[in-house]
Amino acid sequence: AFALLGGSVAALVIWKWLRKRQIQEKMEEARRTRDEGMRKIAKAVQQFREQVPSAQTDAILSLPLLELTRRLQEGSLSPKTVLYTYLEKALEVTQQTNCLQHFIPECEEQLQEIQEQREKVFFSIKDHIGYKGHLSTCGLVQCLGTVVQEDSVLVKVLKTQGAIPFAVTNVPQSLFNYDCSNPIFGQTLNPLNPQKSPGGSSGGEGALIAGGGSILGIGSDIGGSIRLPSSFCGLCGLKPTAQRLRRLDQCLLNVGMCFPPTPVPCALGPMARDVDSLALCMKALLCQEMFQLDPTVPPIPFNEEVYSGRAALRVGYYDTDGYFPLPPGVRRGLRDT
Numbered sequence: 001a002f003a004l005l006g007g008s009v010a011a012l013v014i015w016k017w018l019r020k021r022q023i024q025e026k027m028e029e030a031r032r033t034r035d036e037g038m039r040k041i042a043k044a045v046q047q048f049r050e051q052v053p054s055a056q057t058d059a060i061l062s063l064p065l066l067e068l069t070r071r072l073q074e075g076s077l078s079p080k081t082v083l084y085t086y087l088e089k090a091l092e093v094t095q096q097t098n099c100l101q102h103f104i105p106e107c108e109e110q111l112q113e114i115q116e117q118r119e120k121v122f123f124s125i126k127d128h129i130g131y132k133g134h135l136s137t138c139g140l141v142q143c144l145g146t147v148v149q150e151d152s153v154l155v156k157v158l159k160t161q162g163a164i165p166f167a168v169t170n171v172p173q174s175l176f177n178y179d180c181s182n183p184i185f186g187q188t189l190n191p192l193n194p195q196k197s198p199g200g201s202s203g204g205e206g207a208l209i210a211g212g213g214s215i216l217g218i219g220s221d222i223g224g225s226i227r228l229p230s231s232f233c234g235l236c237g238l239k240p241t242a243q244r245l246r247r248l249d250q251c252l253l254n255v256g257m258c259f260p261p262t263p264v265p266c267a268l269g270p271m272a273r274d275v276d277s278l279a280l281c282m283k284a285l286l287c288q289e290m291f292q293l294d295p296t297v298p299p300i301p302f303n304e305e306v307y308s309g310r311a312a313l314r315v316g317y318y319d320t321d322g323y324f325p326l327p328p329g330v331r332r333g334l335r336d337t
Contacts, residue, residue: 026144027184030135034102034185038094041087041103048084060085061212065121065277068215072120079120083111083166086122086214090167093211097189099204100167101127104134107166110159123158123281124167124214126202128175129268131155131165139173139182153294154218154246154268154285161284167214169204175220177201178228190232199229205271206233216281217271226269237271238278245269245285246294279307 049055060082063071071077087103094100107122125131128138130152137143155165173182180188180203188203190196191211198207202219206229209217219226221239230237242265270281283302291299306313319331326334 023141026141030137030144030184034100037102037105038091038100040105042091044108045084045088045091048080049088052081052084055081055085057085057088061089064274065215065272065280069121069280079111082120083107083122083164087166089211090124090208090213093191093208093213096194097191097198097207097211098186099170099188099191099198099207099211099213101137101170101185101204102134103167104131104165106133107164110164121163121216122166122214123163123216123218124169124205124208125155125165125218126205126220127168127171128220129154129218131168134168137171137182137184138175139171139184141184144184152246153290156293157285157287157290158218160289161287163216163284167208169202169208169217171202171204172200175201175225178224180204180207180229192234197232199224199232201225202229202237202271206230206235209233209235209271209273215272216277218268219271220266220268222264222266226267226271230271235271235273236275236278238269238282239267240269240282242267243296243298245290245297 060068060077068077068082072079072082090100090103111120128136130136130148130150132148132151134148135144135146136148151159158165170180170185170188171182172178172180177200179197180200188198188207190198191207197203198210202217202221202225205214205217205219208214210233219229219237221227221237226237226239229235245268270278272278272281279302283304286300286302290297317334319326319334
């Protein structure tokens with residue numbers, strides 16, 4: 001009996017050691033793949049800089065999204081120059097903050113495929129927004145090796161509008177955290193203060209945009225995952241009404257995960273440096289392609305008259321839901337606002 005017990009314990013210890021070793025190897029492989037992708041992008045950026053040394057990087061990065069879109073439409077800016085400018089800046093920002101999980105190398109190919117469209121915009125996406133051929137990990141080791149088979153509806157719609165995704169940003173493990181760290185890709189820092197957190201769970205998006213490495217990002221929010229990073233990083237973010245853009249998280253479907261239903265549904269939404277950029281993104285998303293691809297989205301287009309009109313809006317609010325009373329300081333801030 002003692003021999004059998006001892007053999008069982010030894011087998012369990014060996015099994016745990018092998019399992020831990022396998023997990024470690026998976027994480028190391030994911031990091032190597034990310035680092036190799038970073039080196040390839042850095043090499044491509046360097047080659048572009050040698051070909052076009054006169055590109056005005058600072059001037060391009062300072063343009064708000066509306067002005068950048070206008071200049072692309074009129075042809076005074078080259079989409080290729082804009083893409084490589086943001087790739088270069090994103091490399092710099094992630095070296096400082098570790099905000100990227102990986103680049104999307106297909107962005108260069110897509111640029112060539114839709115060369116005739118001048119109104120291209122380049123955007124980043126949160127890890128769990130599915131992109132075909134890439135990982136969607138949610139910061140979980142168990143999702144490594146599971147490649148997304150199809151673009152999420154939101155990515156498909158933005159592509160039809162001439163937008164090109166170029167980077168996937170970091171998230172906290174399982175997404176349920178107000179910080180931004182996971183055991184695979186590590187801790188993301190706040191670009192405004194490396195001693196602080198960028199917030200979560202869309203913390204990689206917040207850090208990348210605040211650092212100037214992206215002009216528009218797509219995050220998600222249940223209990224503050226867009227709003228907190230936007231606040232911590234000095235950005236604008238929008239959590240739309242639930243189901244306004246997408247009912248289910250594409251990544252959870254692709255990797256076969258099943259989270260129990262939550263009282264507050266998840267909402268996908270944009271993050272940017274100003275409100276006009278959020279509105280431009282929502283106008284692009286609330287189109288016929290969205291309503292056709294996802295019949296759960298109400299076919300209600302963006303209301304330009306309400307957004308641009310000068311009529312006063314009536315805003316409803318409450319300071320308690322009867323279950324979670326606000327601290328006095330938060331209630332006072334809400335009433336002052």
